[in-house]
Amino acid sequence: VDNISIRLKRNQTIGIVGESGSGKSTLGRALLRLLPSDGLIRFGDRDISDADRQAMRPLRRQLQLVFQDPFGSLSPRMTVGQVITEGLLVHEPSLTGKQRDQRAVEALREVGLDPNSRNRYPHEF
Incomplete structure (x- = not known):
């Protein structure tokens, strides 16, 4: 992947599309x-090109x-609800199990899925 320049505003989201093998996943990683x-990667005012794991x-x-690819990204041993709430265990550890479950319900509704689908596995969709 060569000569890519992306500039995003705060809270902006983008999608990268391209042919198979064009470097989308490589760019994301x-x-x-x-x-x-080998390039410059900035996040806000900070150069993170050489940032280590801790930084x-x-x-x-x-x-x-x-x-x-959902099958390469989602654990087949976790329900969709578990996948959705996994990040909350790290980022909001004070939430109770009931609160995490409610967040999963809200997330599924937000994307037009039945909240009961949180008990299904990715391959069941």
């Missing part, structure tokens, strides 16, 4: 510092990468 990059940890709460 490089932006999150999961792969090395990236607080930033990763604000960055997200969603891969297209």
Whole structure:
């Protein structure tokens, strides 16, 4: 992947599309510092091009990468509800199980899915 420049405003979301093998996943991994990059990567006013794992940890709460293939991204052993609430265990550990479940219900409704589908596994969709 060469000569890419992306500038996002606060709270802006983008999608990267392209042919298979064009570098979409490589770009995403490089932006999150999961792969090395020869380029400059800035987040806000900060150069994160050489940021180590510890320096990236607080930033990763604000960055997200969603891969297209759900079977490669989602654990077949976790229900959809567990997948949705997994991040809450890290980012909002004070929430009760009931509160996490309610967040899963809200998230599913927001994308037009039946809240009861939180008890299903990814391959059941």
